[in-house]
Amino acid sequence: MPKDHTFPPQAGPRSLRDRVLVVGAGVAGLTAALELAHHGFEVTVFDQAPGPGGKMRQVESAAGPLDAGPTVFTMRWVFDALFDAVGEALDEHLALTRAETLARHTWADGTRLDLFADPARSEAAVAEARGGAEAARFAAVTRRANLLFDAFDAPVMRAAAPTPLGVTRAVMGDALRLLPAMAPASTLWTALGRQFRDPRLRQLFARYATYVGGSPLLSPALLMLIWASEQRGVWLVDGGMHALARARERLGRARGVRYVYNTPVAQITTSGGAVTGLRLASGERIAAPRVVFNGDPAALSTGLLGEDVVPAVRATGRADRSLSAFVWTFATPATGFPLAHHTVFFGEDSRTEFADTFRRRTLPRQPTLYLCAQDRHGGPTPDGPERILMIMNAPANGDTHNYSREEVDQCQTTVFARLRAMGLTLSEPTPREPMLTTPEGFARRFPGTGGALYGANPHGPMKTFSRPKPVTPLTGLTLAGGGAHPGPGVPMSTLSGRRAAEAILADRASTSSWIPTAMPGGISTA
Numbered sequence: 001m002p003k004d005h006t007f008p009p010q011a012g013p014r015s016l017r018d019r020v021l022v023v024g025a026g027v028a029g030l031t032a033a034l035e036l037a038h039h040g041f042e043v044t045v046f047d048q049a050p051g052p053g054g055k056m057r058q059v060e061s062a063a064g065p066l067d068a069g070p071t072v073f074t075m076r077w078v079f080d081a082l083f084d085a086v087g088e089a090l091d092e093h094l095a096l097t098r099a100e101t102l103a104r105h106t107w108a109d110g111t112r113l114d115l116f117a118d119p120a121r122s123e124a125a126v127a128e129a130r131g132g133a134e135a136a137r138f139a140a141v142t143r144r145a146n147l148l149f150d151a152f153d154a155p156v157m158r159a160a161a162p163t164p165l166g167v168t169r170a171v172m173g174d175a176l177r178l179l180p181a182m183a184p185a186s187t188l189w190t191a192l193g194r195q196f197r198d199p200r201l202r203q204l205f206a207r208y209a210t211y212v213g214g215s216p217l218l219s220p221a222l223l224m225l226i227w228a229s230e231q232r233g234v235w236l237v238d239g240g241m242h243a244l245a246r247a248r249e250r251l252g253r254a255r256g257v258r259y260v261y262n263t264p265v266a267q268i269t270t271s272g273g274a275v276t277g278l279r280l281a282s283g284e285r286i287a288a289p290r291v292v293f294n295g296d297p298a299a300l301s302t303g304l305l306g307e308d309v310v311p312a313v314r315a316t317g318r319a320d321r322s323l324s325a326f327v328w329t330f331a332t333p334a335t336g337f338p339l340a341h342h343t344v345f346f347g348e349d350s351r352t353e354f355a356d357t358f359r360r361r362t363l364p365r366q367p368t369l370y371l372c373a374q375d376r377h378g379g380p381t382p383d384g385p386e387r388i389l390m391i392m393n394a395p396a397n398g399d400t401h402n403y404s405r406e407e408v409d410q411c412q413t414t415v416f417a418r419l420r421a422m423g424l425t426l427s428e429p430t431p432r433e434p435m436l437t438t439p440e441g442f443a444r445r446f447p448g449t450g451g452a453l454y455g456a457n458p459h460g461p462m463k464t465f466s467r468p469k470p471v472t473p474l475t476g477l478t479l480a481g482g483g484a485h486p487g488p489g490v491p492m493s494t495l496s497g498r499r500a501a502e503a504i505l506a507d508r509a510s511t512s513s514w515i516p517t518a519m520p521g522g523i524s525t526a
Contacts, residue, residue, distance in 0.1 A: 019288040021278050023265050026054025028480035029294030030248040031497025037255035038086040048264040053245035063331035066387040067240040071372040074229050075491035093247040095238035102234050104340035130198050144181045149228035157486045160499050161469040183221035191221035203350050212488050213322025213454025215354035220461045267306035275476030290476045292500050296483040297468045299448030312472040321396040322454035324439035331385040337424035339373040345422050361395040398443030398451030455483030470503045478503055
């Protein structure tokens, strides 16, 4: 057997019992590792990537390091709570600026609408752009979103293993208000159609389904609550979102976490229905009684980590996948349109766009384009090339469709021409290959996903409850990440990592009293 260079030799049953191996250095894996190490576990994190962050990665550009993953920082209280739990303060590790403008939205007819951190300012902007009646409807949607968020935050998002019955009991005291707000028989698209008269506002708020990888035509109206999480604050991170991953890694190292990069994991090893450790792609075996898997659950159910762990999660099919994307990252002068930090260029027809991506499984003919202008923080317009991330939704078919050079070039030419028609001129970068990631590229980076970026899609009223929970039937295997409960997004993945750590801490507390341990000085404790 190859020498285990990752762990120096350690003696005694305690060191093995308190050893945790984390597969994946994404948001949830970094979170679980940090919290477990803070509580005395010996933690090692493995990732096939060259550094931390998972989907929250960073690439180089002519204008400097550029975020190539999540770009929206919301629900700050989730991160404050994590840092507080390990004896730190978020502001001491990250420079955060609250954004006054949440996002800028524009349509092909030239109309624009900014939404702001100040709700009254947003309402006034809607009134100016769409009229007083639509502003009143916008205010009603905001109240509805906040009602739903407050009701379902604790029993769903923060709960370790929510059930329909448990959630019903938690919210039944306010059922008279919640049931109409939930519109349980409606999709997000139909609920917004009843709420707004202006089709552009319906399109704007329907887009929140894509935050969790879904189509508004198929997702429940409950997803309206995502607007509340954004309206309560969006922060800009100095150094980009990737700085958040680096901060967790630094804190983990300070507590003894080992990070092993450029190291794929081939198998989660088991014996007698319990985890025994990992086998790396190199053939090296690492022994441990606990593994946190921070990857897509589909990688387990399809046997990519070994046949023994297949039953640990419910198998899903390609129809359950969330959105993938074409993601461009590059530096370029941006002229002709006043970009905000977050800007959305809407397509003509959302119904066509989502029918293409989910039913026809093709690139959308009328795509909505999201741009993050990382250098725009509300100050002067950058002089010269600036860092741009651009996202176009795409089907998660990276394991079944080979995007040809002709197909990619045609898509890119069409997208840049469309932006020019809407007033924004970007210099189309060359060579093209390093700055575009397609569903194929995401499928290679994140095995088992087919390029899906959010785990399973949120379609259907019960989909929330079908996400895998942290504790699995396989003893010692714990799940964390956007594919597990409570779902995708940086705050949700952070909560998932914390739930995984809590499950392991609870397991240690329940078993420690039965295992005598030799302490320094010869004292035996139970």
